[in-house]
Amino acid sequence: MKDQKNLKKDFPIFSSKAAKKDGKELVYLDSASTTQKPQIVIDSISEYYKTSNANIHRGIYTLSEKATAQYEEARQKTQNFLNAHSANEIIFTRNTTEAINLLAYTFGEKYINEGDEVIVSELEHHSNLIPWQEVVKRKKAILKVIPIKFDYTLDMDAYHALLSPKTKLVAITAMSNVLGTKTPLKEIIESAHKKNAVVLVDGAQSATHQKTDVKALDCDFFTMSSHKMLGPTGVGVLYGKEEILKELPPFMFGGDMIKSVSQYNSVYADIPAKFEAGTPNVAGVIGFGIALDYLQKVGFKTIEQNDKALFSYAVKKLSAHKEVTLLTPPADKNGPVISFTVKGIHPHDIADILSQDNVCIRAGHHCAQPLMEKLGIPATARISFHIYNTPEDIDKMDKTLQKAIKIFE
Ligand SMILES: Cc1ncc(COP(=O)(O)O)c(C=O)c1O
Structure with missing residues (x-):
């Protein structure tokens, strides 16, 4: 020790x-609530404000280019951390909660219809439950719940029985924030895919304690929060498979997420910008990149x-x-x-x-x-x-x- x-x-x-x-x-x-921060993360934030502060993606001047490069570098670090196929699959949000809400609004709006089914489990944090409760209410769809067994693990027989041709999405935690239970993600994802359902993995607890490989898992979406990963508050991540993200409508509208705007119509940017409207938490994202470096170094x-x-x-x-x-x-x-x-x-x-x-x-x-x-x-x-x-x-x-x-x- x-x-x-x-x-x-x-x-x-x-x-x-x-x-x-x-x-x-x-x-x-x-630490399941939030983690403490190493000095290098704290320093990176103050260093950014002291030496590189400017708005990103907009300025033609050197300072803005520097800030943009650091922000985009953090996106690449996140891609490597998750072993994602492309940096375009990494969307920065405020936290896991916002990442799941983004998905509930966009995927829910586009693909979940009356009579469709969404599966969650009894282990879910409210963040991975309430957004789905709201989607099924809005769309007259059905919420199904995987029960837990007496040993606090998921009842996988029940899960297999819940899956149906109507299942559109399975939203499952990788690790319970209450009981610590790790869920059998591979089995959950493979079985869902056989029914053509997509799988969102809530990695808020797991991403900071075990290696995540979204390619090997083959999950469609994965979410995590910087503040639980030794990084600053105010930064979250939604990973999504490129081919699915491209088809989803934007979540929030405004600056930075557009290609062109005329008075009565707009053309939206490609991913990831399409999902990052407004000025993001630039310093936080840069600090998050340093936290990922630290986690990987340890x-x-x-x-x-x-x-x-x-x-x-x-x-x-x-x-x-x-x-x-x-x-x-x-x-x-x-x-x-x-x-x-x-x-x-x-x-x-x-x-x-x-x-x-x-x-x-x-x-x-x-x-x-x-x-x-x-x-x-x-x-x-x-x-x-x-x-x-x-x-x-x-x-x-x-x-x-x-x-x-x-x-x-
Ligand atoms: C399993 C799980 N999911 C989601 C969340 C929500 O994370 P955040 O508050 O960073 O949005 C938490 C936070 O404790 C969590 O433990």
């Missing part, structure tokens, strides 16, 4: 005096090793308390997310007591209320890790948790 200690040093928040509470060091166990092998080691260690520590119930799928189907409940203590109280010792965890329904309903609980406490976490963080969390259990006994 020596390497991890060194990596923690890359993230200035952990040595910041301001992040200490009553002299206690920050223990951050909420490497997914190291990230996964650390995730697995921390996961086992945290499970061991938490299981030692008879009051704790873990909601985790089998270890080989699990990302670095652990939801748990403690008998007699509301998850909000757990988070509150931990916060007194400067330990940050998430408590609540995690934007997955239908999943909570299925589990029969209003909320869970959730810890989640990234590359800057160490076993000492788990120890500190566990020490305060023991205190909380004693207080409520």
